Structure formats: structure tokens, C-alpha cells
Amino acid sequence: MLDKVLRIATRQSPLALWQAHYVKDRLMACHPGLQVELVPMVTRGDVILDTPLAKVGGKGLFVKELELALLEDRADIAVHSMKDVPVEFPPGLGLTTICERDDPRDAFVSNHFDSIDALPAGSVVGTSSLRRQCQLAADRPDLVIRSLRGNVGTRLGKLDNGDYDAIILAVAGLKRLGLEDRIREALSPEQSLPAVGQGAVGIECRLDDPHTRTLLAPLNHADTAVRVCAERAMNTRLEGGCQVPIGSYAELSHGEIWLRALVGAPDGSRMVRGERRGPAEDAKELGISLAEELLNNGAREILAEVYNGEAPE
Numbered sequence: 001m002l003d004k005v006l007r008i009a010t011r012q013s014p015l016a017l018w019q020a021h022y023v024k025d026r027l028m029a030c031h032p033g034l035q036v037e038l039v040p041m042v043t044r045g046d047v048i049l050d051t052p053l054a055k056v057g058g059k060g061l062f063v064k065e066l067e068l069a070l071l072e073d074r075a076d077i078a079v080h081s082m083k084d085v086p087v088e089f090p091p092g093l094g095l096t097t098i099c100e101r102d103d104p105r106d107a108f109v110s111n112h113f114d115s116i117d118a119l120p121a122g123s124v125v126g127t128s129s130l131r132r133q134c135q136l137a138a139d140r141p142d143l144v145i146r147s148l149r150g151n152v153g154t155r156l157g158k159l160d161n162g163d164y165d166a167i168i169l170a171v172a173g174l175k176r177l178g179l180e181d182r183i184r185e186a187l188s189p190e191q192s193l194p195a196v197g198q199g200a201v202g203i204e205c206r207l208d209d210p211h212t213r214t215l216l217a218p219l220n221h222a223d224t225a226v227r228v229c230a231e232r233a234m235n236t237r238l239e240g241g242c243q244v245p246i247g248s249y250a251e252l253s254h255g256e257i258w259l260r261a262l263v264g265a266p267d268g269s270r271m272v273r274g275e276r277r278g279p280a281e282d283a284k285e286l287g288i289s290l291a292e293e294l295l296n297n298g299a300r301e302i303l304a305e306v307y308n309g310e311a312p313e
């Protein structure tokens, strides 16, 4: 069975390529003799660069082309940042494997200031993530938050040009690209609750491909999978797309999950928070019940405003 080449569909951003190579190296280490090849692709998300993601149809833009390659048997697996994976999969495809999570926190990056607290009033901070924007604006309404898109390198370039006083990125992405020294301050979950799945790499494949699924099995990290399951269940129950600031972050210790979540208005003027603790086996139920609590505590109204009255029940 090892004579068959395993093909990885990947985007071509440096971060996506790092993740694809990471999975390739791990697969080859687990299965000596296995041949693995990268199938680089361009997605619509890579082409539409100037418009905030929330306005052009969201994160799905980055995965559709990869999924088509799987369905048409031009590739066997697709590697994703879990943060960018939509809640639903096309029939026949599924996310079978979640690798061990890296640092899930957001990072404060600046050439002149050591921390958010050190920013003077009126400083310009770049981020296009509504979740980051909402939490930053709630904490520091005196800052000016401006949109910032492009891959990690492009964003750092815009900071270095002087377009911004500081920007917020993910710690994990900077580490993967060898840019950890750009981090001035890693933001605690209290300061900036991470996005669903942030810091974890997931692998999607055809569900009716037992050969590939067997090869992937040793890459699955059970603790990470439980945490991301709770986070995603919360997000799925909210029916929160990427037009709403949503944070969802689970920790796991001695078999017990601690799930925290928030839903906010983009300008930070309102924020609904909640948390749940419970056994790992109940990851999904914890996520769902926390989402319901948030909906009843004001998240329903926030979602309704963003989606013109079509809020979840």
C-alpha cells in the first residue's frame, strides 16, 4: 500500500505551505517509505485581497477549491488551519484528524510599543478580525482600529511601512514562519479570547478512503480534538458566521474541559461572555449549552442585528 503517493492539496501562502510540509514530514516519520507530494492550489480567498473577509463570503473561500480537488480525486488530503475551517463539509468529505495544538493566543506586534497598555490614545492598530477588533475596542475605546488583510508577511510589511502603530496576529502563525521575535506581547485569553480552533492544524479527506484514514490516524491528537470539538460545537450552535465577533476557547486538564466563549458587537460596545466546565466526553454538549446560554443572555440580539433579524432560535 505504500507504493501509492499521498497527495496534499494546499494553498500557497507561506503559512499554508508550512502546515502542508509539517503534515508531510509527520506522515513520512510515522510511515517510513510512504511517498507524499504537495499539490499547490490558488483559492478565491487568495485572489480577493482588498476586501474584508467578512464582506466577501468569509473563510470558506479558502477551502472550497481544496475540497473540490479532494472530491475530484486530484488530491487525497487537504491541510487547514482549524480556525479557517467552516462548520459544514461537502457530502463525502470530513475532518478526520486534528494535530496537536500550538500556542492558541493572539500576539501584539509593534515596532515602537511593548504592549497594548503602552499604546497612547489615538494609536492605529491593524486587524481585520472582528473578534480581535471587538475585544480590543472594548478594552481600549481610545484606539483607532483599521482593517488589515493579506498573508502574515504582507501584514508585517504594512506595519513596517508605518501604516499602523501596532497589529494583532496569531502567535502560532508567527512561530511557524520563524517570526516569533516580532511578538511584543502574547495576549492572555482574558485579554483576547482566541478564535475557534486557533493554533491547531486539521486534515480533511474523503470519508470513503480507508487507506488514507489509516495513514492519518497517528497524527490525531486526542486532547486537541476534544478542545476543538467543544469550541466548534459552541460556534455551530450559534450559527455564527464570520460577520460576528465570536471567541471560543477550551482548555483540558485531568479530563475536565474549561470552555470560555464570547459574542460581541464589532465596535466592542456590547459583549456577552460565558463559561462551562465538564468532562471531556461531554465536549459537544458543553459547547451547545454554552452557546444557548449566550443566546439567552443577549447574543441573540447581537446576531439578529448583524443578520437582519434572521437570528438562530
Ligand SMILES: NCc1[nH]cc(CCC(=O)O)c1CC(=O)O
Residues within 6 Å of the ligand: 081, 082, 083, 084, 152, 168, 169, 170, 171, 172, 173, 174, 197, 198, 199, 200, 201
Ligand atoms: N486568518 C489567517 C490565519 N489562519 C490561521 C492563522 C494562524 C495560525 C493558526 O491559528 O493556526 C492565521 C494568521 C493570523 O490570524 O495571524
